[in-house]
Amino acid sequence: SQQGEEDPQALSIQEGENATMNCSYKTSINNLQWYRQNSGRGLVHLILIRSNEREKHSGRLRVTLDTSKKSSSLLITASRAADTASYFCATEEFGNEKLTFGTGTRLTIIP
């Protein structure tokens, strides 16, 4: 079963704008990860945030984690056409190495 939901399910923005997508989950976690998937191909890891971290940056990506609300957000700044993809959050529980994925946000960048 899916761990939680991503919001929105789909998002279309103009190139250069910022994109924000949210993820909610249900259980206590060890870490939360964001992955990108292009056209039904393999997943590419973007960023991992541990449960004791609140914010993390990687290039144009910014991830926040609120464990009290069991939620995370991914911000992509200055979007590019190449950012068009599906984005998934995935949680890893303590002592359980499997990842539980959300339902994904489909991001479309309009040139």
Next chain:
Amino acid sequence: DAGVTQSPTHLIKTRGQQVTLRCSPKSGHDTVSWYQQALGQGPQFIFQYYEEEERQRGNFPDRFSGHQFPNYSSELNVNALLLGDSALYLCASSSIQHYNSPLHFGNGTRLTVT
């Protein structure tokens, strides 16, 4: 440095048949996990292999089985295929020594059951 490789890329099978999917992990990785991704859904964990043994298993029936070889490569076998088994099957590798590290995914095998 090769990443995770999966074969075949596409496969069409008939209901009731059996299928074997293959995965070679990223160099230096010793743990292989398999995920099933139905169309429009997020991946769902099938099982994980380490030291040639199944360490964890998701909510999948016994029709789904696997194997890991001494060179860390892995196979996923599905027996008595159902239409609902049509999905993208993803293999991911990691190193048991690297806690809190992300998974490296292959490009998947697209299985269509008719």
